[in-house]
Amino acid sequence: MAPTSETLTAERILEATEEVLRRHGPAKATVVDVARALGVSHGSVYRHFRTKAALREAVTKRWLDRSSEAxxxxxxxxxxxxxxxxxxxxxxxxxxxxxxxxxxxxxxTYSVLVGENGTVVGDHLDDLTGQLTRIVRDGMAAGVFAAGDPATAAGAFFQATACFHDPCHAARWRRPGIDEEFEAVVELLVRGLRGSRRPV
Known part of the structure; x- marks a missing residue:
C-alpha cells in the first residue's frame, strides 16, 4: 500500500532516497524519483525536506550517524x-x-554527498574525535596514557589512522596485508600514548 501524506515519515523518505541514490547515483537522482518510489507527490516529500539539498544532507547525516552510534x-x-x-x-x-x-x-554515491555537505561531515568528525577524546581522557585518569591534552592526542590518533577510515583510501582496504598494517599502526600509536607510564 502506498503511503499517504499522513503516514509518510522523514525516515521512510530517507530510506527511499537511499534506494533511489543506489539505483540512479547522485547526479541523476531527483526528488520526483523519491516521491515516485514512495507513491506520493513530490510536494509530500518537500513537506518534510524543504529542498533537494536538505534531503541529500539528511540522508548523508543518517549514513554517517550509523558509524558514530555503533x-x-x-x-x-x-x-x-x-x-x-x-x-x-x-x-x-x-x-x-x-x-x-x-x-x-x-x-x-555517499562519497559524493559527503563532499557536498561540509557541515554534516564536520559534525560527524567532531563526534568521532569527541569519542576518542573520552577514551584518551579516561586512560589518562587511570594512569594508562601519558598524553598531554586529551583532545589534541585524540585528533592526532584520528589523523594518523585516516588511511583506514577516510573514503579516499577505500581502494586499499581489500588488499592483502591491510589488517596487519592496521594493527601495526594502532599498536605504534598506543605505545606513543603510553609514554613513559608503561613499558613498551
Whole structure:
C-alpha cells in the first residue's frame, strides 16, 4: 500500500532516497524519483525536506550517524582504555570497509554527498574525535596514557589512522596485508600514548 501524506515519515523518505541514490547515483537522482518510489507527490516529500539539498544532507547525516552510534558504545564502555581504543579504531575501520565492499555503488554515491555537505561531515568528525577524546581522557585518569591534552592526542590518533577510515583510501582496504598494517599502526600509536607510564 502506498503511503499517504499522513503516514509518510522523514525516515521512510530517507530510506527511499537511499534506494533511489543506489539505483540512479547522485547526479541523476531527483526528488520526483523519491516521491515516485514512495507513491506520493513530490510536494509530500518537500513537506518534510524543504529542498533537494536538505534531503541529500539528511540522508548523508543518517549514513554517517550509523558509524558514530555503533562506536559511541565502545567509547563509553567501562573497560580498559587501551582495549577500548583498539576496539574503537577496529570498529571504525571495519564499518567503513564493510560499507565500501558490501554496497560499492551506494558507497561511491555517499562519497559524493559527503563532499557536498561540509557541515554534516564536520559534525560527524567532531563526534568521532569527541569519542576518542573520552577514551584518551579516561586512560589518562587511570594512569594508562601519558598524553598531554586529551583532545589534541585524540585528533592526532584520528589523523594518523585516516588511511583506514577516510573514503579516499577505500581502494586499499581489500588488499592483502591491510589488517596487519592496521594493527601495526594502532599498536605504534598506543605505545606513543603510553609514554613513559608503561613499558613498551
Amino acid at each position: 562506536l559511541a558504545g565502545i567509547a563509553a564502555a567501562d573497560r580498559d582504555p587501551e582495549d577500548r581504543l583498539r576496539d574503537w579504531a577496529r570498529g571504525l575501520f571495519e564499518a567503513k570497509r564493510r560499507k565500501a565492499g558490501d554496497d560499492p555503488e551506494l558507497f561511491a
